[in-house]
Amino acid sequence: MRATRGRRSRGLRLQPGAVSLRAEPTRAVRILGLDPGSVVTGFGVVDVGPKGTCYLASGSIRAGRGALAGRLQLIFRHVTELVDTYAPGEVAIERVFMHANPDSALKLGQARGAALCAAGHGGAAIHEYTPREVKLALTGTGGAEKEQVQHMVKALLGLQGRLGADAADALAIALCHSHHLGLGRPGGFR
Amino acid sequence: MRATRGRRSRGLRLQPGAVSLRAEPTRAVRILGLDPGSVVTGFGVVDVGPKGTCYLASGSIRAGRGALAGRLQLIFRHVTELVDTYAPGEVAIERVFMHANPDSALKLGQARGAALCAAGHGGAAIHEYTPREVKLALTGTGGAEKEQVQHMVKALLGLQGRLGADAADALAIALCHSHHLGLGRPGGFR
Numbered sequence: 001m002r003a004t005r006g007r008r009s010r011g012l013r014l015q016p017g018a019v020s021l022r023a024e025p026t027r028a029v030r031i032l033g034l035d036p037g038s039v040v041t042g043f044g045v046v047d048v049g050p051k052g053t054c055y056l057a058s059g060s061i062r063a064g065r066g067a068l069a070g071r072l073q074l075i076f077r078h079v080t081e082l083v084d085t086y087a088p089g090e091v092a093i094e095r096v097f098m099h100a101n102p103d104s105a106l107k108l109g110q111a112r113g114a115a116l117c118a119a120g121h122g123g124a125a126i127h128e129y130t131p132r133e134v135k136l137a138l139t140g141t142g143g144a145e146k147e148q149v150q151h152m153v154k155a156l157l158g159l160q161g162r163l164g165a166d167a168a169d170a171l172a173i174a175l176c177h178s179h180h181l182g183l184g185r186p187g188g189f190r
Numbered sequence: 191m192r193a194t195r196g197r198r199s200r201g202l203r204l205q206p207g208a209v210s211l212r213a214e215p216t217r218a219v220r221i222l223g224l225d226p227g228s229v230v231t232g233f234g235v236v237d238v239g240p241k242g243t244c245y246l247a248s249g250s251i252r253a254g255r256g257a258l259a260g261r262l263q264l265i266f267r268h269v270t271e272l273v274d275t276y277a278p279g280e281v282a283i284e285r286v287f288m289h290a291n292p293d294s295a296l297k298l299g300q301a302r303g304a305a306l307c308a309a310g311h312g313g314a315a316i317h318e319y320t321p322r323e324v325k326l327a328l329t330g331t332g333g334a335e336k337e338q339v340q341h342m343v344k345a346l347l348g349l350q351g352r353l354g355a356d357a358a359d360a361l362a363i364a365l366c367h368s369h370h371l372g373l374g375r376p377g378g379f380r
Contacts, residue, residue: 069306069316076307102295106286109299110306116259117266117304126259 028054029181032088032124033174034079035166036115038107039063041075042166045086046157048178055157056086058167063111072114079118091119092177094169095128129176137176218244219371222278222314223364224269225356226305228297229253231265232356235276236347238368245347246276248357253301262304269308281309282367284359285318319366327366 028049035042044058061078063071093116096108120126132142138152150168153159156175163171218239225232234248251268253261283306286298310316322332328342340358343349346365353361 067316068318069310072303072306073310096296097293100292102290102292103287105292105295106299106302109296109301110303111299112296113262113300113303113305114307115303116262116300117307120259120263126257128258 029090029178030056030086030088031174031177032082032086032091032119033170033172033177034091034093034115034119035169035173036075036093036108036111037166038071038104038111039065040166041079041111041115042164042168042170043079043082044167044171044174045082045088046171046174046178048181053157053175053178055159055171058163058171060164060166068110072110075111075114076118079115080121083118083122083124087122088124090177090181091124091126092173093119093126093128094134094173095130097130127177127180129173129180133180134172134176137179138172219280219368220246220276220278221364221367222272222276222281222309223360223362223367224281224283224305224309225359225363226265226283226298226301227356228261228294228301229255230356231269231301231305232354232358232360233269233272234357234361234364235272235278236361236364236368238371243347243365243368245349245361248353248361250354250356258300262300265301265304266308269305270311273308273312273314277312278314280367280371281314281316282363283309283316283318284324284363285320287320317367317370319363319370323370324362324366327369328362 028047030045030047033042033044033046039062041061041063042058043061045056047054047056061075063074065071093112096105096112116126129137135144135149136142138144138149138156146165149172150163150165153168153171153175154163157171218237218241220235220237223232223234223236229252231251231253232248233251235246237244237246251265253264255261283302286295286302306316319327325334325339326332328334328339328346336355339362340353340355343358343361343365344353347361
């Protein structure tokens with residue numbers, strides 16, 4: 001088999017003779033973005049394909065303040081439902097570095113553990129991005145304010161009205177991943 | 191309904207007219223003890239009943255050092271298998287306080303999140319104990335050395351030969367829980 005013959009790269013099928021690894025996909029890639037937290041986990045689902053980026057769903061899972069095991073199982077159950085409903089081909093999640101507070105880091109870790117177990121349940125590849133990478137992909141600067149990122153999420157997806165902060169963060173991570181797949185370059189979103 | 195009539199307390203059904211919350215059970219309670227870690231998760235399964243404490247299984251799940259999502263899914267899958275195989279009525283896990291290092295706390299949290307999601311999968315109640323409570327239940331002192339706890343696990347369960355440190359820690363948590371259920375008072379183990 002020749003190297004250029006219909007091989008896959010990061011879930012994209014390249015056309016025979018393609019020279020760029022960033023070729024436009026021939027069909028949409030569905031991305032689930034997740035922003036796990038011990039109290040609220042944001043999620044966002046987008047389809048990215050040759051015709052642009054299409055918003056499918058977003059929202060938040062509120063784990064509440066009950067017993068730890070019940071909260072984690074709630075996150076796990078709801079993320080499993082999302083995976084079963086939307087069957088994402090790729091999952092994107094924020095990478096966490098050096099949290100200041102060990103107690104918060106433990107709580108965040110537990111929520112991430114629950115979300116990541118459920119996210120991988122359908123066999124989707126999981127990708128992590130730092131907050132800086134997300135800001136850079138969405139706004140062109142790694143030091144952008146949260147509001148600027150949220151504004152860009154709405155603008156890029158053509159969303160009107162109010163968008164929850166957790167849902168917006170999760171959509172931003174999904175859009176960052178589409179950008180890294182070579183699908184969301186500036187002007188490449190619909 | 192009268193307060194003393196057949197009510198449940200921590201999974202034990204009290205006989206009508208019982209005055210003690212520490213009544214001996216009429217049948218065995220199966221306890222799964224878990225000691226999650228980002229690299230190794232220990233587990234131990236015991237049956238505790240009117241005839242004493244019976245060792246069923248113990249061991250460790252090695253998540254290895256691959257990609258985060260894969261490691262967490264491995265923990266989740268193996269703990270789910272344990273729950274499916276042994277159908278524990280109760281699960282006991284170590285409570286974590288104030289980890290010194292935020293990075294380690296995040297990693298430990300992720301492993302705990304994966305293990306707790308799987309542990310609750312069969313509907314078992316989940317109980318947490320501090321390391322001090324485990325030491326106190328097993329040795330009579332909250333400041334006991336790890337080796338002393340491991341020695342007591344082997345002595346109380348009548349185990350010969352080598353017992354891995356992670357498996358021993360998980361069995362110690364299971365035995366601590368049986369003690370708190372009123373089943374593992376000194377001399378109450380087999």
